[in-house]
Amino acid sequence: MTLEDLDTYLSSDESPENCMMLSDLDGFMHGIACSPVLISAEEWVSVALGGDPNDVPAWVLKMITMLYVDIVEGLCSDPPEVEPIFWEAKEGHVIAMDWCEGFMDAVALRPKEWLRLTESGTHGFLMTPILCHLIDENGNSVLGIPQEKLDESLALAAQDIPSAIVGIHQFWGQNTKTE
Template structure:
């Protein structure tokens, strides 16, 4: 889902060490990148780059993609789960 992916990418980008795309991309798409259309991979790479550029420009501003319930409240759990999946890549 988009919120999970957004959180995952934030987690990858904010890691204290660089995580190569060859490692995180299969997790982001849930499989082998060779089986996914290039446009999808390109869009994910663009989202990654956009997040990184925004954080470099102003690291105090984070604009996560959250779900919004019909009642109007924000659901952040999916985004947070994405971040934690990225954290799990470099637990130490």
């Protein structure tokens, strides 16, 4: 099975109604891997799949596990490697919003613990490339980026996400994970 097979399954009527699609799943798993505290697979897999993991084919769980292991190994390699799965528009530009929303879904599992990063005074900026991609229900940037600068800002922010993820992972690596 391939990532394309996983993407096809997640996008199909066979998948659980509330499961994440591939890009937000990848962002979510990067958020889990970067979490300030360990989050059990039993918890995060249920969130990712939108329900009971027993309701999906075994190969789907295996692919998700393999993807997560690849993410962790990439973050722990020297030098670290981060290859987010972003969508690409027909026009060729990168769409990172789903990935960023997935990452923030992981943050939402332990929001108080993430405050040490966001309120650190030294490393909170690492969240900026992700937060840039959060858009409210009216299509406006939650960071207040003007509409006329939004496309350019999103493109630049998407380029910065891999290095930001490395920085976030390293920040928490220096502050031992517990739970």
